[in-house]
Amino acid sequence: MNKPLGPSGEFKKLLRFAGIYGWSRAINKAIARTRPPWLRPLVFIRRKPAISVIGCGQFAFSCVCYYLKKQIGTAFLSAFDTDGQQARSLSRYYGFREVTTTPDALLNNPDLAVLYVVSNHASHTAYAVEGLTRNKIVYVEKPVSVTRQQLVRLCQAVRQSSGQVFAGYNRPYSKAIQLLRKRVDSSSEAAGFSISYVINGHQIPSEHWYRNAEEGTRICGNLGHWIDLTIHLFFWRSIPDWIDIQIAYANPNEPDDDLTVTFTTDRYDIVSILLTSRSEPFEGISEFINIQYNDIIAHIDDFRRLTIWQGAVKKVWRFWPKDVGHQRAVMQPFLENNRNWLEVELSTLLMLFIRDMVLKRQTGLRFNTHQELAGFEADLQSASLLYPPFTHEKNS
Template sequence: MKQVAQNYRSGELTVLDVPVPSCKPGGVLVRSLFSLISTGTEMMKVTEARLSLLGKARARPDQVKKVLDSMAQQGPVATYKKAINTLDSYTPLGYSLCGVVVEVGAGAEEFAVGDLVAAAGNEFALHAELNWVPRNLCVRVPDGVAPEHAAFATVGAIAMQGVRRSEPQLGELACVIGLGLIGQLVVRLLVASGVRVVGVDTVPARCAMAEEAGAIASGTPDGEGGVALERAIAAATGGLGADHVFLAAGGDSNGPVELAARIARDRARVVDIGKTKLDLPWNAYYEKELDVRFSRSYGPGRYDDRYELEGVDYPAGYVRWTERRNLECFLQLLAAGSVDVGPLVSGTHPIADAESVYGQLRDGSLKGIGFLFEYPEAADQAPAAAAPATAHTRTVAAPRTAGTSQRTGTGTDSGTVRLGFIGAGAYASSMLLPHLAKLPAATLGTVATTRSLSAVNAQRKFGFRALTTDASSVLEDPAIDAVFVVTRHHSHADFVCRALEAGKAVFVEKPLALTAEQVDRVLETVDRTGNDRVMVGFNRRFAPLFTDLRRRFGPTAGPVSVRYLVNAGELSSGSWYLNEEQEGSRFLGEGGHFIDTVGAWIGSAPVEVTAFQTGDGADLQATLRYADGSLATLTYATDGNARFPKETMDVSGAGRNARLDNFTRATVWSRSGKDVKRSYAGQDKGQRAEVAAFVEAVRTGAPMPIGLDSLVSTTLATIAVEESLTSGGPVKL
C-alpha cells in the first residue's frame, strides 16, 4: 500500500510502498477515502525536518537536554549513534481521515465491515491507504455527511476542545487570533454556539472567510487594521473588551499574546490552541487578572494509553466530553448543517502527488486553508463491498546499507543463519541489528512490526529480504532458522513458546516472562517439543570490561559480597513502561539484567530474595543470597540525578575488591596493587558479543551461550523481588 513518510534527518518526503498493517484486537482496519493535511502542525514538522542538525536542536531544546543527559551516562559515541538512528528514520504524517472499515478486530464489534468512519490520531489516522485505528479514536459518520467533510473531524475536535476550555456563554464576544484551519473551525463553532466572534489574521483572504462564516468583524492585527479591530470590539462590548481570546496562531512572534492582553476584558479567558510564542507581558496579564488556559489536542483521553489503545472509556458523568465524544459531536454538527466545512476545502489531490503538494505548500505556491489527499481506488469502491486487505507481507530485493556485506545462502545448511525479527523498535535498531547486519554468519530474512514504517526503516537500514506486519509470517517461515523477539514485555513468553513450537531457535529480549505461570509455560513447551534453544538478551555478562574484570579478579575459594547500584532515572510521561497492569513493573522488565550480571560473576544461583522499597514505591533495594553463601545487594533508584552514571558494581572477597564503573572503567584492588582499565571507545555493554555468540551457537548446534537453567533462575529471582515487596518477607527459590 502507499503511505506518506518523511525522513527527519534529511528532510526527504516521499510516498512509500509499505506492508498493510494487521488488524489488532481493540480496533478496526480502515481503508482511507480522504485524509486531511494539517497545514499548521504538519508543515511545521516538514519545515523542521529540512533544518540543519543545529537548527533542529534550536527548534527542540527539550530533546537537546535528553541528549546531554544521555551523553553524561552513555558517552558521546553511543549517544550519537542512538540520536542518528532516531533521526534517520521514516516517520508518518497525517492524523485526520475518513474511510471505510474493511476488518474488525476482537473487542471492536460495535463497528462492522462497510461502515463509513472518521478516524483520529497521529499514530493511526495517517496519510496511508490503510490504517489500523483503535476503537476510541474512530466514530461512524452520520448519514448525509460527505466523506471529504468527515475527514475534518479530528481538527474539528481540536477546535471544539479549545472552545470547551473557554466555557463561552450566549451573547459573549470572542476574538480568534490566527485564522488558519483551526482558527476557522473555532470561528464556526463559536458562531454555532451563539457567541459573537471577531477574527484576526495577517492574511486578508482568511479574514474575509471568517466573516463569511459569521464573524461580526475581522482584520489584520497591525496598523489601521489593528486600531479598527480594537474599536469594533469596544463598540460590541460597550467598552468592556473580549470575553474570550483564542490563540490559534503559530510562529515565533509574541504579537498574538500582546494583542490578547490589549483586547481582553478584565478577568477574560485566554485559551492557547496553537503553538505560538507565549512570553506573557506580566503587567498586562496581572492587572487584568487574565485566566490563561491550554487546550490539549482533541480532548480528555488524549495521550492516555488506557483510553486510546485499550479502549477504556471515561464515564460520562465524570468526563462528559472525551476526544471520541468530541469527534462524534463535530460530525453531528456537520450532519445538522450547523457547521459547514465545504468552504475550507481548498483542493483535493491524489495521494501519489503528496511530495509535490507538500513542496508547493512549503514554497507558498499552493494557497488555501484545507487540502485533502484522495485515495481513488477506495473512493470508487462502494462501502458495503469494501474488500479486506491481505498484503501484510512484502518481499523486496533488499539493498545493503553502507558497511554491511551481501551474503548468499539460507539457513545453517549453507553456513549462515537466516534470522527473523519480531519487533524493530529503537533498541533493536540501535543495539542489535547494527551488529547482526555485519555478521557474515547471519542473513536477515524477514522483519515483522506492528507499524508499517518500522518494517520499512529496518529493511532500509539493515537489508532484510522481506517485511511484514504479521508476526506469524516469521514464525511459520520454514526458511527462518532463528527468531529475535524484541517486542513489549507482555508478549515475550507467548512468542517464545510459538517460536519453539515452530522448531526455531529464539533470542528474546529481557524479560523472558512476567509471571511464574509464564515461566512454567515456557518450560512445558521445551519439554513437549524437545526444543530448548532459548537465549535471553542478558548482554552485560558479555561486555568486554566485565569479562576482563572477572578474569583479573581471579577465582575465589569462598563467598563474595556484591553491591550493584542502578541509577535508573525517571521515565517520560508517555513511556509504555508505565503501563504496569499490562507490562509489569519497571523493575520486572529491567531487573533481570542486573541479577544475571551478578549471577555470571558469582557462578551460582540465588536461593533467597528479600526486597524493600521506599515509601512512595519509586526505589527498591533487594538482597539476594546465593547457594555458595555469597550475598548481593541491588539498589534500583529512579530519583537520582540524570547525569550520574547509570550502573556501578562493587565486589569484595578473598582479599580483593573490584569495581565496574558504568562499563567505561574497571578496577581491581589486590595485594599487587591497583589495576585500572578503561574503554576509550565509549560504553560497550556486550550486545555485539552477545548476538555473535547466539548466531554461532545456532550455526554450529553448540549449547546456547547462557544455559536455560540460568535464564529461568534469573527470571524467577526477578519475579521474586516483586513477590517479596508484596509479602514483606523473604522468598525462597
C-alpha cells in the first residue's frame, strides 16, 4: 500500500516505527517486507507444534506470528499460502515444522490444534469453516465474511462445531478501549453514545484487490474495523432497535474512499466515521476517536494516548508501544474473557449492509437490528437443510 521511499526514506520510516512500536516490532515489520532468505532468529523457544497458519503475507509475518512467538514461543506446525515463496519464507523465519502444498494437507494434520486464517478476505470463511468442521480452535482475521451467504455458513459452522472461533478485530482489545470500558461499566444510566472517528487511511490504487467487490471492497477491508468497534461499544449498554445510516461520498467513482458514514439510533446515539486517504501518514494509518457517554468524555489519540474527563477529574494514559489491540486479539485462543461472538455476527451484518449501500451508491437507509437478526436466524435454519450437522468425529 505504501509507495517506494528509497533507502533514506526507508531508514527514516524504520526510526519512526521504532519510536511508535519499539525496535523489535519495527525491525520485524522491515523483515516482513523484504524477507531476506539468509536471515533467521538465533534462538527458538520450542513448544509442541500445534498452530498452523493459512495465509503467509505481511500481516501474518509482522503481526500474527510475531506475537504468537513472543507470547508462547515456537509452536508452529504447518504453513500454507497460494504463493509458495511466502509460505516458505514465513516457515523458515518462524521455525514451522512443514510447508504444505494444499490447505487440505494442513487441515488434516492430526497434530493441528489451533488454526489461524490470515489469507485474502474472500477466502476467510471457507478456511474457517473447514477448521470448525474438524472441531479445531479457529482464529479468523477480519472480515470474517464478505457476503451474507458466507456469514450464514460460518455461523452455522460455529453453532455445530465443538471447536471455538475468534475474530481478528483488534480495536476492542486495545488498552485504551479496555480502560474506558471499566468506567462505562460503572455508569448505571443507559445513555446514548456520541462517537466521532477520524481515520487517515492508506492510499491504495484503484486496481488494488481491497477494492474488488468479491473481496468486500474497502468497506470490509478497512471501514469494518470502526463499524465493529461501534457495535462493541453498543454492547456495553444495549444494542439499538434500529440504526439510521447516512453516507456522504466525496467521489462517487471511488465510493469506498473519502467517505463519511453516520449512524443515529433509537437510543439517541450519534456516530460519525470519516475515512479519508487523500494523503497517507508517513507511519501508516492514524486514528482519532472521541467518545461521550453520560458524564464521560474520552479522546483516543492514535491509540498512543487516552484522555478521560469525568466531572472535575482528568486522567491521561500514554501507550508505548502503540497499542491497537493486536497482541491481545491474536492471543484470544489462549486467553479467557474474550468478546462475545454475537458482537461479531451483528457487526458483520451491519458492515455487509453498508457495503451493499456503497456498491449501489445509496445515501440513506435504516438497519432494523432485531429484524435483521431474526432474518439471519431464519437463514441459518434454512441453511441447516443444505448443510447437515458435521460428521467428523469430535476431538478427544
